[in-house]
Structures are given as structure tokens and as C-alpha cells.
Amino acid sequence: MRHQPVVIIGSGLAGYTLAREFRKLDAETPLAILSSDHGGFYSKPMLSNAFAQKKTADALLAKDATRMADELKAEVRAHTSVAAINIQRRQLSVNGETMSYGKLVLALGADPIRLPLTGSGAEAVLSVNNLDDYRRFREAAEGKRRIAILGAGLIGCEFANDLANAGYTVDVIDLAAQPLGRLLPTDAGVFMQRRLEAAGIVFHLGTSIQQIDRAGSGLRLNLANGEMLEADVVLSAVGLRPRTTLAAAAGLQVNRGIMVNHLLQTSDENIYAIGDCAEVEGKVLPFVMPIMQAARALAPTLTGNATPVCYPAMPVAVKTPACPAVVAPPEPGVAGQWRLKQDVDGVKALFEDADGKLRGFALLGAAVAEKNGLAQLLVQ
Amino acid sequence: MKVWKCIVCGYVYDEAAGAPDDGIAPGTRWEDVPETWACPDCGVAKVDFEMAEV
Numbered sequence: 369m370r371h372q373p374v375v376i377i378g379s380g381l382a383g384y385t386l387a388r389e390f391r392k393l394d395a396e397t398p399l400a401i402l403s404s405d406h407g408g409f410y411s412k413p414m415l416s417n418a419f420a421q422k423k424t425a426d427a428l429l430a431k432d433a434t435r436m437a438d439e440l441k442a443e444v445r446a447h448t449s450v451a452a453i454n455i456q457r458r459q460l461s462v463n464g465e466t467m468s469y470g471k472l473v474l475a476l477g478a479d480p481i482r483l484p485l486t487g488s489g490a491e492a493v494l495s496v497n498n499l500d501d502y503r504r505f506r507e508a509a510e511g512k513r514r515i516a517i518l519g520a521g522l523i524g525c526e527f528a529n530d531l532a533n534a535g536y537t538v539d540v541i542d543l544a545a546q547p548l549g550r551l552l553p554t555d556a557g558v559f560m561q562r563r564l565e566a567a568g569i570v571f572h573l574g575t576s577i578q579q580i581d582r583a584g585s586g587l588r589l590n591l592a593n594g595e596m597l598e599a600d601v602v603l604s605a606v607g608l609r610p611r612t613t614l615a616a617a618a619g620l621q622v623n624r625g626i627m628v629n630h631l632l633q634t635s636d637e638n639i640y641a642i643g644d645c646a647e648v649e650g651k652v653l654p655f656v657m658p659i660m661q662a663a664r665a666l667a668p669t670l671t672g673n674a675t676p677v678c679y680p681a682m683p684v685a686v687k688t689p690a691c692p693a694v695v696a697p698p699e700p701g702v703a704g705q706w707r708l709k710q711d712v713d714g715v716k717a718l719f720e721d722a723d724g725k726l727r728g729f730a731l732l733g734a735a736v737a738e739k740n741g742l743a744q745l746l747v748q
Numbered sequence: 749m750k751v752w753k754c755i756v757c758g759y760v761y762d763e764a765a766g767a768p769d770d771g772i773a774p775g776t777r778w779e780d781v782p783e784t785w786a787c788p789d790c791g792v793a794k795v796d797f798e799m800a801e802v
Contacts, residue, residue, distance in 0.1 A: 660756075
């Protein structure tokens, strides 16, 4: 009997990793990957540290859609838009045609959050969430000198460090009082800030943009604290919002992301979700390691061997060469306290609960060497 | 001695250096790295590493 095709919507890290894992187990079932862009494979984590290495978007493209199709023995459809899912008929409406699926996987990704900015320069603000964005950003920054970054989170700090290393003057603006506010305790955040400042980055913290206007060939930013900045390019890195519209329109349950259980199954038994678009038992984890774990569980599930996703300790590396960092933030709602050990070379911050059990950590500078040992001690 | 690179995050496994943090001694050839070993930074499986140009 010929199997109904597995269709994956999305050709990012989640979609392609799942496809690879699936093909390791099942070489026969027809597999289709629908991509809204060029459908090529690239390393997304490298987008925020490719500037200093002078990597063009073309250089970052590891394999184009044709090569991926060949390697995965799959149909890869580039520049494809899925208008609707009919869950009763197990059909998709794709570029005006109908396509049937046996199992459907939503690997749709997330959209960069856009701050509601006012002023004549508001639409010039860029964000980088895929290879085409990176291409546009590189073109905009070509021959320019000053870049302002909105957001001092993980992506904002990585870009800031990378751009400073590439020779740009970099300003970073965030409403929080410290960089990496969601991941680091205060003193560790300050340590990171000092290291990045030593690399030439200027922080404007505890404030926000009030207005952004075109001024000559560049942009002028008025901050709420009264400061005024000039920049040639403004990059927004204030977070991601899971893409849920297609799923919601099909009648699937969505919350912050597309809601799935421990099998990554949505409210429809034939539809799964993975990666930045998915909310797995209440958690949205837009990092690489969870995607790898999820893909390795979902692949066997799709072949009929139901396998729950099980996350090990998943420390996240922050790629800031001026201050390498590894963070494993405590789960929301876990009570405990940070204990910091700091010297000139780094910070070791441990988050312990009332029983003295390790529930999270943050390592900066030389302390990142302790990552593996601490990850094994983490209680989840 | 060869160098291998994670296709996802760019982590580099250099046979000369090994991965002492993961218990893999310097000088361990790629074929001798356990099949269960995964990229320490992002979890990519060993089979999904590719040889990098040196």
C-alpha cells in the first residue's frame, strides 16, 4: 500500500531537521516540504555572527532547494503559499491548487515583533529572522557606519557584538535596565554590559524610542530619556511571535503558539507542530536544541511509533565573543535564589531552590568551561 | 587530522583537539567518536556533521 504523503510546511531549521530525521527512519513515504521562501538550507544561528566574518547571504546558503530535495528524496516547493488547511478532508490549498496529506507538520516559524514606532523613519527599521532578511540588512549596512539596535536580548547582543567587531559604531536601546534581562541575574547582566561596552558598544538602558525620523541619508532616534541618536541603519531585535494564523483559521487550538501535546500533536490528530511556531505543553522554546530534540521525537511518531518529546537540560550559548555566555534560565514559577561568584575573568551564577538544588545557571567569560558539569546537576 | 563542522550551529570538531569536556580525548579520529555523540552546542547528531575545509 502506498502511504499518504507527509507534508511539512516550512523549510527552516525545524522543517528540514525533521525531514532529515524522518528520512533516517523511512525512505519510502512521499515527503513534501513547502517553503514560503527560496527553500534552501542555511544555519540560522549564524545569521547573528556572520557580519564580522564578512559572510554574504549567498555564502551562508549551505544547500539550495534542489540539493535538499535530492538529499531528502523529497519534493521541495519554493515560494509556496499555503492559504488554508481543510482538516476534515486532509487537504491544503497551495498556490491555488489542492494538495492531500496523510500527516501534516506545521514548521511555520515566527514573525519578528514590530514595535509600534512613530515618525518618518519607522518603516526603515529592519529585522533579521531569515536569510533574505540578512541579505537586505547587509545591503542596507554596506558602506555605512552607525547601527542602532532595538533590544538588548540574546539576538540584540549577538548582533551588537558582531557588528562592533565588523567595525560599526553600535548603539543598543532597551527598556530593561540590563542586557539579557530575561536570562541573567542583575550582576551578571552588568558584567556582560561592561564587556560589550569595552568592545565599543554603547547601551541606552531603561529607555525606549519615542520617535524615529529620516534625517539626511540616515535616521534620527529620539529616546524617552531625552537622548537623541543618529544612525544609518536601525535593527529591531525585540522578540518573536509564533505564526499561528494558518492554524487558527483551520480551527486548531492556538494560544501563544500552536498548542501541541508531548507528541507535538495539535488538536487534530493528523497535524503536528514543531519549532518556533509551536507551544509544547505550554512552552515556546525558540532555540536550536529544543528543535533537535523535538525533531528526533516527531520523526518516529510520524512513522507510527509514538515518541514523546523529552527535553534534557538545554543550556543556551550566547554568541558574544567579547563575553561568551551559557545560560540555563530557571523555569518560570520555580522559587529560589541566585548565588553569584564573580572575578575579573567571569561570572558563575547558580539559581538554587530552597532545598539547595540547582534549577538554573548563567556562566559568563571563563566560567563557560563549567557548562557540562553544571548541566548534569540541573534539576528540572 | 581532520576538522568537522556542525551544519546547524557551526560548532567545529577538530580531531587534534578532541572534545575533552565531552570525554573525547585530543587526537580522537572522527570515525572513533561515538555515534551517540551530538553537537555540544545545539544537539545535532554526529551523522549530520560535515567535513570542513581546512
